Amino acid sequence: MTLYLSIAIIVFIYVVIFQIAKASEYVSILKGEEASRKQNNKINGFLMVAFLVFGFVGIYVCNELYYGKTQIAQGAASIQGEKVDEMLFVTLIVTGIVFVITQFLLFWFAYKYQEDTNRKSFFFAHSTKLELIWTAIPAIALTVLVVFGLRNWFFFTGEPPKNAMVVEVTGKQFGWIFRYSGKDAIFGKKYYKNVDPATNSVGIVWDDKYAQDDILTEQTMYIVKGTPVKLILGSRDVIHDVGLSHFRLKMDAVPGIPTTMWFTPIYTTKEMQEKTDNPNFQYEISCDQICGNGHYSMKGIIQVVDQEEYDMWMAKQKPQYYTAFPEKDPTAVPVVADTTAKTAVVKM
Numbered sequence: 001m002t003l004y005l006s007i008a009i010i011v012f013i014y015v016v017i018f019q020i021a022k023a024s025e026y027v028s029i030l031k032g033e034e035a036s037r038k039q040n041n042k043i044n045g046f047l048m049v050a051f052l053v054f055g056f057v058g059i060y061v062c063n064e065l066y067y068g069k070t071q072i073a074q075g076a077a078s079i080q081g082e083k084v085d086e087m088l089f090v091t092l093i094v095t096g097i098v099f100v101i102t103q104f105l106l107f108w109f110a111y112k113y114q115e116d117t118n119r120k121s122f123f124f125a126h127s128t129k130l131e132l133i134w135t136a137i138p139a140i141a142l143t144v145l146v147v148f149g150l151r152n153w154f155f156f157t158g159e160p161p162k163n164a165m166v167v168e169v170t171g172k173q174f175g176w177i178f179r180y181s182g183k184d185a186i187f188g189k190k191y192y193k194n195v196d197p198a199t200n201s202v203g204i205v206w207d208d209k210y211a212q213d214d215i216l217t218e219q220t221m222y223i224v225k226g227t228p229v230k231l232i233l234g235s236r237d238v239i240h241d242v243g244l245s246h247f248r249l250k251m252d253a254v255p256g257i258p259t260t261m262w263f264t265p266i267y268t269t270k271e272m273q274e275k276t277d278n279p280n281f282q283y284e285i286s287c288d289q290i291c292g293n294g295h296y297s298m299k300g301i302i303q304v305v306d307q308e309e310y311d312m313w314m315a316k317q318k319p320q321y322y323t324a325f326p327e328k329d330p331t332a333v334p335v336v337a338d339t340t341a342k343t344a345v346v347k348m
């Protein structure tokens, strides 16, 4: 129904324009070709200026209405994100100034230099000076922007500080799996043929002694406010992309080719809920790469908490090894408390 209506409207507009054009053609025949052309030029010149004014007013109004609803207005939630926002603002200011000047000149000139029989046009075929100016200035400006961008890129994708925690993120159709290295701070080896959705979702090699304390979680990742976190990204099937809009980072998760990035969150989820005045606020991981029919639902949650809360959460996690081999789980004996479980992990 909407489709037919849209087509009808388009046809109708076309017919109206066609009729107006036809009518103005008859008018020009009656009035004389030249007089009507001059009048049309005047109208066009005026419309150009009107378009310029409405355009700028429109930009201003849209900005007033919608800026507050964007994530930019909320502010970035990581040190790296603040640098990204800084780059965005500098780029917007530089391109904004150029945009305003060029659009103003374009439409103003269309009005000012409309047909005038008393004016003679100025003609020149080439100006080396002009060519140099309009080549050199954008080239220098873009080089500066790119250099800042590259510097930040190498910072985000380079080595994190020594105190950084490391989380391995694996994308799958359609969700996220997070792996923590456990007490030994070393991830166990993986082999794709070991993948078993029920007990070994990323294909851990259980014989590897570093693997036996690895902790797996799905959909929700815990990290600590103020502590740098390095993400090692991968995928179990097709290419996904870890999109962290609040932290202003994104990176492809590619099967077989680990990619990395790191960031330092500066607000806990709770602080962000207060800051945004939204008690339901959650940091999200979105999949930023179309990856199949469930792509839209591929959402993960990041809980940014303080160290104490993180330690409490971590203490409750059970190494995946015990899910794969329940008979080896010391906590399976009903009387044994949580603390014993941790000692058991250390001994291994």
Ligand SMILES: [Cu+2]
Pocket (backbone or CB within 6 Å): 171, 172, 239, 240, 241, 287, 288, 289, 290, 291, 295, 298
């Ligand atoms: Cu995906």
